[in-house]
Each structure stands twice: as C-alpha cells, then as structure tokens.
Amino acid sequence: MAKSLIVITGASSGIGAAMAKRFSAAGHSLLLVARRIEKIEALGLPNAMCRQVDVTDSEAFKAAIKEAEAKFGAVDCLINNAGLMMLGQIDTQDPSEWQRMYDVNVMALLNGMQAVLADMKARNHGTIMNISSIAGKKSFPNHAAYVGTKFAVSAITENVREEVADTGVRVMAICPGAVETELLGHTSDQEIIDGYQAWKDAMGGVLHADDIARTAEFMYAQPQGVNIRDVVITATRQQ
Ligand code: NDP
Numbered sequence: 001m002a003k004s005l006i007v008i009t010g011a012s013s014g015i016g017a018a019m020a021k022r023f024s025a026a027g028h029s030l031l032l033v034a035r036r037i038e039k040i041e042a043l044g045l046p047n048a049m050c051r052q053v054d055v056t057d058s059e060a061f062k063a064a065i066k067e068a069e070a071k072f073g074a075v076d077c078l079i080n081n082a083g084l085m086m087l088g089q090i091d092t093q094d095p096s097e098w099q100r101m102y103d104v105n106v107m108a109l110l111n112g113m114q115a116v117l118a119d120m121k122a123r124n125h126g127t128i129m130n131i132s133s134i135a136g137k138k139s140f141p142n143h144a145a146y147v148g149t150k151f152a153v154s155a156i157t158e159n160v161r162e163e164v165a166d167t168g169v170r171v172m173a174i175c176p177g178a179v180e181t182e183l184l185g186h187t188s189d190q191e192i193i194d195g196y197q198a199w200k201d202a203m204g205g206v207l208h209a210d211d212i213a214r215t216a217e218f219m220y221a222q223p224q225g226v227n228i229r230d231v232v233i234t235a236t237r238q239q
Contacts, residue, residue, distance in 0.1 A: 005072040006220075007031040007065060009055050009112065010082030012039035014181030015131065018209035019079060020045060022217045031068035031075075033061065034082065047072070055082045055108035062115045075116045077127040077220055080109040080153075087142040087187040087196065097188070098145040105149035106156070113160060117169070124168040127220060130157045131212075134177045134232055142192050150175075154230070161229060170227040172219055177234025178206035203237040 006023050010016040012034035020032050024045040032040040037052035049071060051064040069075060084104050086097040113128055120126030135143055136150030154173055161171035178200055187193050200206050212233065219228045 003027045003029065004076030005029045005031065005068060005074065006077040006079065007033070007068065007075050007112075007116070008079045008081055009033050009053075009061075009108070011043070011050075012036040014183060015176070015179060015209045015212045016079075016081040017043060018213035019081065019216050020048065022210070022213040023220075024048060026217060026221075029068075029072035031064060031072075033064055055112065056103045058108075058111035058115070061108070061111060065115050074119060074123065074126075076125065077129060078112055078116045079129045079131070079216065080112050081131040082108060083131065083149075083183070084186045085146050085183045087146060087192045088189055089142055090144050093145065094188075101145055101149050102152075105146075106152045109153060110156065117160075117164065120169045121164060121167040125224060127170045127172065127224075128157075128160070129216060129220065130171075130173045132157065132173045132175045134175050134234060134238075136173075136175050137232060141195075142189075158230070161227070165227075168224060170224065171229075172227055173230045174212060174215060174219070175230065175232045176207060176212050177232075177238045178203075179209055179212060180206050181209055203235060203239075206235045206238070207233070 006028045008016050008020050011020045011032035030048040032048050032050050033053035034040055035054050040050040049068045053060050053064050055061055084101050130153050132153040133150040135147045136154035139147050157173040215233055
C-alpha cells in the first residue's frame with residue numbers, strides 16, 4: 001500500500017508507542033503527540049515528527065497537524081488513542097477526575113476528528129481510528145465515569161462512520177480488554193488499583209500493547225473500500 005502520514009495521539013507509552021513502532025516499521029510517516037515529548041523522541045523512529053501537545057488544546061493539536069502536513073503531505077489516518085482511566089466510585093471520586101477523562105477521552109477525540117475530516121471528505125480518502133475499550137461495551141466495578149467516556153467514544157465513532165460513509169472515508173474503533181500499560185497508574189485510589197491488579201493476576205495476565213498495534217496495522221492495511229468497523233480484542237481468559 002502507498003505510504004502515508006499517520007497521526008497518533010498518546011504515543012509516549014503503552015498502546016500508542018506500540019502503534020508508532022509498527023506503523024513506522026511499515027514505512028509510514030508519523031506525527032506523534034503527547035505531553036511527555038522526551039518519551040516519544042526516545043522511540044527514535046524515522047520519518048516521525050514528535051510534538052509536545054496536550055490534546056485538550058485543540059489549537060495546538062491543529063497546529064501540529066498543519067506542520068506535519070507541510071512536511072509529509074495530507075493526513076491519511078488519525079488514531080485517537082490518548083486516554084485516561086481514573087477509576088473511582090461516584091459518591092467519593094473527585095469530580096475533577098471525571099472532567100479530565102471527558103476532556104481527553106471524548107472532547108479531544110472530537111476535536112481531532114474535526115481537524116482532519118473536512119480534508120479527508122474532500123479527498124474521498126482517509127481513516128479515523130478511535131481507541132475505545134471493552135468498557136465502551138459493558139460495565140465494570142468502579143468504572144462508571146470511564147465507561148461513560150468509552151461508550152461515548154464507541155457511539156461517536158459509529159455515528160460519524162455513518163455520516164461520512166458515502167465519502168469513502170473510513171471510521172473505525174478498536175475496543176481492547178485489559179492491556180499491560182501505564183493506564184492503571186492514573187487512578188488515585190490505591191485500594192481500587194490493588195483490586196484491579198488482583199483481577200488481572202487472577203486471569204493469568206492480560207494483553208500486550210503490541211497485540212493492539214498489530215490489530216490496528218491489519219485494520220488500516222485493508223483496501224480503502226474495506227472498513228473493519230469495530231473490533232473487540234481481549235485476553236482469551238478475560239471474562
Ligand atoms: P497509557 O497510560 O500507557 O497511555 C496513555 C497515553 O495517553 C500516553 O501516551 C499519554 O501521554 C497520553 N495522554 C494522556 N493525556 C493526554 C493529553 N492530555 N494530551 C496528550 N496525550 C495524553 O495507557 P494505554 O496505552 O493503555 O492507553 C491508550 C488508550 O487505550 C486509551 O485511550 C485507553 O483508554 C485505551 N484502552 C486501554 C486499555 C488498557 O487496559 N490499557 C484497555 C482499553 C482501552 P502523556 O502522558 O505523555 O501526555
């Protein structure tokens with residue numbers, strides 16, 4: 001397939017970093033954004049523009065996209081991967097944690113799509129890949145606010161997919177189960193962290209970030225006329 005510019009948000013760790021490595025190895029140009037720029041630069045990937053962007057700053061995000069397009073050509077794929085998971089119970093959790101999750105997981109994803117969709121529609125070509133979660137399909141203990149953000153991601157993805165389908169632009173979602181990354185570290189309640197860790201241990205381990213990256217690479221590599229809309233991928237032993 002032709003090599004193209006792929007934008008990956010939250011490329012400084014976990015799933016985003018794994019996707020950056022895979023898409024770089026496949027020869028694509030990349031715009032990698034996150035707040036910890038030293039971690040994206042440390043990946044040392046060729047043809048990768050690394051920019052320190054807080055994705056909740058839509059102007060900074062758009063500026064980075066413009067800069068990358070000036071160097072590499074039009075964005076062919078935006079992967080909205082940046083995310084926060086701050087687990088808690090509704091009666092005790094600090095509401096500022098809900099706000100942060102909605103800002104990053106939902107608002108920034110909408111802003112990202114807005115930044116690239118008009119051009120993709122005009123070109124009748126392009127892919128938006130949103131990283132949702134199995135928590136965008138079902139509920140889990142202490143996950144209410146996070147589940148809300150991920151149900152939103154899945155719903156938005158499906159709605160936008162329908163809206164732009166006749167332009168030829170693909171909109172797709174990956175819904176991972178538990179993956180070993182830094183994600184659990186965002187939660188501030190140690191008891192919940194310990195419980196989640198015990199749940200992961202009890203199932204004998206979870207997915208690796210590269211399991212998701214491999215899936216993303218496969219989905220993107222299909223011909224433009226083929227859209228793998230929605231993939232749920234979990235460790236086999238995850239219930
Ligand atoms: P990590 O915590 O390892 O990675 C999260 C990434 O998001 C980091 O690169 C972080 O970069 C970035 N990020 C967070 N806030 C911002 C921000 N304001 N601006 C820019 N970047 C930001 O977790 P994962 O790799 O697991 O998470 C990736 C996605 O996968 C998330 O959307 C998550 O919800 C989803 N997911 C993860 C699962 C799991 O079990 N791990 C399961 C299902 C879905 P930095 O801090 O440098 O800004």
